[in-house]
Amino acid sequence: MDVAVVATAITVMGIMILFGYFLSAKIPVNKETKQVLVVVVLNIAVPSVILNGVFNTEVSGDLLRQVGIILLISICFHLAAIVFALLFARIAGFQSTFAKRMTILAALGNTGFIGIPLCMTIFGPTGGLLAAIFDAGLDFVIFTVGLYLLQSGSGFRLRQLKSLVNVPLAAVIVGITSAFLNFEPPAVLQQLVELLSGLAAPLAMLYIGILLQQLLKRNGFRVFPQIWFPITIRLLLIPALTLIVLSFLPLQELTRNVVILLSGMPTFMLAAILFSRYTDDEDTAVMTISFSTILSLLTIPLVAYAASFFF
Template sequence: MNLLLTVFEIVAPVFLLAGIGFTWVKLGFEYRLEFVTRLGVTLAVPSLIFVALMQTEIPAGELTRFTLAAIVGHIGLASVFELFVRLRGLDRRTYLSPLIFGNTGNLGLPLCVFAFGQAGLGYAVVFLAVTALLSFTYGIYLVAGKGGFGKAAREPMVWATLLGAVFLWQGWQTPVFLTNTLELLGQMAIPMMLITVGVAIARLTTRSLGQAIWLSLLKLSVCFALGWGFGTIFSLEPIAFGVLLLQMCTPVAVTSYLLAERFDADADAVAGMVMVSTVLSVGALPLILAIVL
């Protein structure tokens, strides 16, 4: 009973905030998604990433193992789903990126913070940074058929990650006034990201729910198996193991839909995967959390 209460206390704020965004749109209120998203990825999330890395107290050896596990985890997903897409004859540009990349920022990051505290934030930020770097390069290449390295170099999240890693490596700290400012900016990232997820889901429409259901179940199963396997192989400590598993199992990111729409892939099919996998995560992520706590 205590475990169920603990899990509820962790996941309820995440889905309640997403529900606020969903309800806000359904009530007809204005929400400028492009402005809020730009504010988040340009200021709030980079500030959160930089401060979390700079202030993390995770031992260097554990952080290195976790980073390697996150990278290998993405490579494992890419390999498995590349083979699956080819064998099933699915459109690679449409399906491969959504199957690989999860919503590690908007959903995964807040969930890890509520579940594991400051230590969980440090690991979750590292996983988010790996996801962002790969999705801005390899992910764009999958959908657009061309490299996205120029876009990655212009992303504040990428530079915040690199700068935070340097500060962590050298043991540097920014002046207190600057740290406090960056912390304030970072504190608005989590509620902003969660509400934005609800808004984005409320605005999506799709006719591809049937296929989206079994693809979302497949994605969750493969992600759970690989997350558990790589967490064990790299001998991650309990918090790092839990963060890796949760982040691997996050639903399809809304950005996958935006990329599909922008580069003329099957955006309707991707929208279906975003919607179904997000609804599925309402039940799946608390269950996974109960397993790792």
């Protein structure tokens, strides 16, 4: 993995976050406007990244094998991260309910909103496609084990799985199916998804900047005392353990690099919504998302630099 390329991409994304921050400071951005940005990124731009990855990659048995491997790795990775974070939360002396909440914030990263655009920028269309598959594994863990942990005392419900049915997943299915059928998309469709995929990173970073400005304006830099736990686990310990484990696995270079990069993502954005719905502690999630996102601009290049010594 080229550290300079990663650092450049992170710097550019950081600048775009600043644009969003100052835009929100100058022009009031309401809830509806933010919702439009989220819908465009998740339902238009990210699916276009996935389809663009399929259309611009020779879909061979080797690629399909990589897709299957990275999906399996993602599910195992996130389950292991939850066990690891929960163990450390208990060692830290957190009470049962609070320990579960800290586990969710520490174990699950923003592989979709930030990870997919970042991997597409650094590794090209195929990198964006593999990142989307990795994110699909995260979604499965969030809406099964994740919700089970948040709903303290509640059992798992099958209706939770309906959240797994979304536009990015549909794009993965459509893309892989079209590859199996040797479907050659028309030039208009290819150009359309290529242009729309370019919206993913700028709009996602602008949204994060807007969100950060509003969160900091409302809460300032006030943090809860235990914020060190999810940030340390999410941005440092999990990427470090990922590097060690992957050094023993015979993975292709691109697959390995995508997993390494995604292991260092900040806390996932959806945590704020889930904490608001299933707990009375939304501010904890909001603060963790904000500060982990800011700090990740420094730690992601550090993870890439560390990877250069392992591989």
